[in-house]
Amino acid sequence: MKARAFSYFRADTIDQALDAHARAGDDARFIAGGQSLVPALSLRLQAPRLLIDITHIAELRGVCREGDTLRIGALTRHCEMLTEPLIAAFAPLLRAAAPFVAHPAIRNRGTFGGSVALADPASEFPAMTLALDAEIEIAGPSGSRRLKADDFFIDLFETALQPGELITAVHVPLFRSNQRFAFDELARRRGDYALVGCGMLATQTGDRIDDIRISFFSVGNTPTRVKGAETALTGFSLDAARIAAAQAALDNDLAPPESDEVPPMMRLHLARVLLGRLLGRLGEGA
Numbered sequence: 001m002k003a004r005a006f007s008y009f010r011a012d013t014i015d016q017a018l019d020a021h022a023r024a025g026d027d028a029r030f031i032a033g034g035q036s037l038v039p040a041l042s043l044r045l046q047a048p049r050l051l052i053d054i055t056h057i058a059e060l061r062g063v064c065r066e067g068d069t070l071r072i073g074a075l076t077r078h079c080e081m082l083t084e085p086l087i088a089a090f091a092p093l094l095r096a097a098a099p100f101v102a103h104p105a106i107r108n109r110g111t112f113g114g115s116v117a118l119a120d121p122a123s124e125f126p127a128m129t130l131a132l133d134a135e136i137e138i139a140g141p142s143g144s145r146r147l148k149a150d151d152f153f154i155d156l157f158e159t160a161l162q163p164g165e166l167i168t169a170v171h172v173p174l175f176r177s178n179q180r181f182a183f184d185e186l187a188r189r190r191g192d193y194a195l196v197g198c199g200m201l202a203t204q205t206g207d208r209i210d211d212i213r214i215s216f217f218s219v220g221n222t223p224t225r226v227k228g229a230e231t232a233l234t235g236f237s238l239d240a241a242r243i244a245a246a247q248a249a250l251d252n253d254l255a256p257p258e259s260d261e262v263p264p265m266m267r268l269h270l271a272r273v274l275l276g277r278l279l280g281r282l283g284e285g286a
């Protein structure tokens, strides 16, 4: 199938992009890497009359330290998440997740901001913004704002972005020496969307977990923090009993939907297995 005819506008600044969107209203879409939007256009799942190309906007590029956070420009490509030294040093959880995002050809074009904006519940990066307690930097017709990732993902492919708003960057607290992270996913084949995936970031004093944020993907309509499991671990050293308590807490934390691919009980079982593995690695200092 071919996409419905559309007009194209190349924006060179954020203001130009916002103006173009304001003039076109609901019939416009920003396009970044195009790796999700172009297939959606081709399948006529989306049929906007105007595409606003944001890939030439310099303000959306680059990764830099800003105070105690790392500012990751929305146009940072998935492949750059693998190669950028600042990501490896200060956001290693994102570096760990990056090889699991799609295939090299898609990683060469797809963008971090596009992935977060799309909010696919099966995507790696949106879920990791939750584990990292990241903030989403947004520009829109009524000015700029920053929103905690915890408040950003609303429902299936639905975020707190208002019509015409653009993600300009994501701010991630800098990784510290008393922190540990772990990431993995279970998929039928490497590069496929995960059946279940999980990433976590723990702050520790010695062996004791002072704080832990654990986020799953492919388990529901949104990326999902598992607060019961987090509570079961906070203040304790990791041992088999603690890990079992965290796994048991998933029964309340997660409610996988019915799906043709994987029955909910199977997905919950996979989530427990994955959590156990990752906590085991965290305990070994992985």
Ligand SMILES: Cc1cc2nc3c(=O)[nH]c(=O)nc-3n(C[C@H](O)[C@H](O)[C@H](O)COP(=O)(O)OP(=O)(O)OC[C@H]3O[C@@H](n4cnc5c(N)ncnc54)[C@H](O)[C@@H]3O)c2cc1C
Pocket (backbone or CB within 6 Å): 029, 030, 031, 032, 033, 034, 035, 036, 037, 038, 039, 074, 078, 100, 101, 102, 103, 106, 109, 110, 111, 112, 113, 114, 115, 117, 118, 120, 122, 123, 124, 125, 165, 166, 167, 168, 191, 192, 193, 194
């Ligand atoms: C075969 C295949 C396999 C894939 N596998 C995976 C996978 O395993 N894991 C995974 O996470 N993803 C996967 N993807 C999706 C891919 O990672 C996309 O690149 C990503 O989801 C969207 O990024 P993009 O830059 O391509 O966005 P686009 O396709 O350009 O845009 C996606 C949506 O986000 C909006 N948008 C884009 N940028 C912004 C912005 N800065 N502000 C506001 N709105 C914006 C667009 O308007 C559009 O609605 C796969 C895609 C394909 C085709």
